[in-house]
Amino acid sequence: MTGGVPVSTPIDGPRLFAPTDLRDLKLANRIVVSPMGQHSAEDGYLNDWHLAHLGQLSVSGAGLLITEAVAVEPRGRISPGCLGLWSDTQINGYQRLIEFSRRYGATRMGIQLGHSGRKGSVSQSWFGQKSLTEDAGGWEILSASRIAYPGRKEPTPINHEGMAAVTADFCAAARRAHEAGFDLIEIHAAHGYLIHSFLSPLLNQRDDAYGGTLENRMRFPLQIFRAVREAWPAGKPIGVRVSATDWIEGGWALEDTIVFARALKAMGCDYICASTGGVGPEQDIPVGPLYQAPFAAAIRREVDIATMAVGLITEPEQAEQVLTEGMADFVALGRAMLYNPRWPWHAAEQLGGQTFYPVQYDRAHPSMRRNNAFVVYRDR
Template identity: 50%
Template sequence: MSSKLFEPLAIGPMTLTNRITIAAMCQYSAIDGSMTDWHLQHLGNLSLSGAAMLVIEATGVTPEGRITHGCTGLYSDANETAMKRVVDFVRSVSPIRIGVQLSHAGRKASAERPWEGRGPLNGESAWETVAPSAIPLAPGWPMPVALNRAGMDRVRDGFVASAQRALRMELDFVELHSTHGYLISEFLSPLANKRTDEYGGSLENRMRFPLEIARAVREVWPRQRAMGSKISGTDFAEGGWTPDDAVAYARELKRVGCDYVTVSGGGVVLDAKVPTGPGYQVPYAERVRRDAGLATGSVGLISDPHQAEEIVASGKADYVSLARGMLFDPRWPWHAAVTLGADVKYPPQYERAHPKAWPPGRQVKSS
């Protein structure tokens, strides 16, 4: 049986050994933006999964660009040293491609960790948030400050400086977070961006600042390393970002030198109607892949190996991106390989667990 899911994939200058990637997942376990031992075990563990690519969680490019006090940052030497320790560790145990998702949380910053309620911080622990327009995320959330040009420069420069830190760590790729209602997607979405200057109004205007950031990062991020973005296929809300907008944005990202996009969606408004179900965002990836013509991944409730195989074999996406499924089963790619009759390389220390090494009658069952 041949499996497309386990075929290599070239993403710009980066070659993946298969088409299974691990999505960025915030761990809310950093201290002052610096990774801790939790990240060592979390990313170390996932790096042994058999997936080809591992995206480090949404990482604030400025302190106020973090979502919570527990989010990682890449705005200080201490942050860089702490992340480098984790990246070096991952590299010492796994050949996985590893990169970081650079992010600014915009009006969704200054929030509680999920297990503390997810709501806005209050009192001394809160900080002032920024956004394209002074519109709160939802009732009860603080009024963000609408960014002026100086503030936008600071954000853009934060992305650039963080990319330079990522380069010093020799990460394989950087990914710009442009979905889920964080700052870049706030600029893109007509629901959060009500500006009347050249950064608001038309799609071209709303894309202007995100593309300024992408261009500035590309200038310092060498062509020999991949750059990508996680984008929205839709806001899932009336009057919001559409699949046509996603195609236009992906085309522009490609033009400024992006090598891949992972298509997600939602998050700009809290009352969006998201029709969650297996592979619910696949059609958006399919559209972007077909009409923008750059390496495209699909994310969102992909958890069954046959489903993942169908997505890539039918050309709906070039790769799949898994988040919760990978936390639930950190050996998902091993199990998918058994199910699909494919092979995946195990670390030599674990080779005796490979189905081929099991004695007859003790074969691992596929799901």
């Protein structure tokens, strides 16, 4: 049994199926499975749910899959069901997933490393993301400043010792991710979690070297990035997911993101994924198809760095448009991939591209079905 051979579309085919690379990592196409928390782990360990869920998405024909936010320390989980990578004993589960993906798929595997900050210690989304007291299995939460997410418990402002510890946790998790076999790291600096709480002036009211000016507010996020870049092999890429705007007056905005992205690029960041929002319920988001793609476009144009567009990209033509109009280099899909895990196959058929089918599913390919073929000899 062999697997893991990417199938590429000729150069004049759809952009969505054009191969590319990030450092030494070769990607068969531009489709990315966006990180999606499953809140189904116990004590941070990857289990059968994740293996089935991520396993099937790794044979989906997407070029890259990025896991849900994986917590770098127990307090960095959002809910008690978040994945973690704070202990060597957690490596095994990821290793098994990576082995599966290599053996049967061609999708390259990324891990999103994150720390929930003030948005941690809540119940699973299907239980309403309610603050959990310590008696109910919750924990102390950390943030840049003592500003609670509305309706939730107050965070403890993280001190310098705590910041050094979290930075070390990110590095240790990166080393474990390498040992597990991941191809790429995405650092989660978006959605109001710990790193974003330093960036956003709405959440950061510190009066030390990590608060106040934009340069100060970027200091801790950049410190984490620099340390992870050093801990992660030089040939493997690292991207950063940002909230390009808070969508709140007086908050973090696109101009700030551009400055941040320039600093990240100078430190060896390989791409920026442009998400938005997450600081609080007062955000006013004009949700609609491709609503965040203009942010990816602006960052790509201003910073000259690869970008990933995400957010309500559901149709193959939309994804192709994002690429042909130069808005981004990659297109990440979240809910559309849950709804239809074969989205890349269908997009390839619709746009005239090619993508990977595992040998077990060869006969499902439309050309095979049209010919009613059932014996396949393919030199892989």
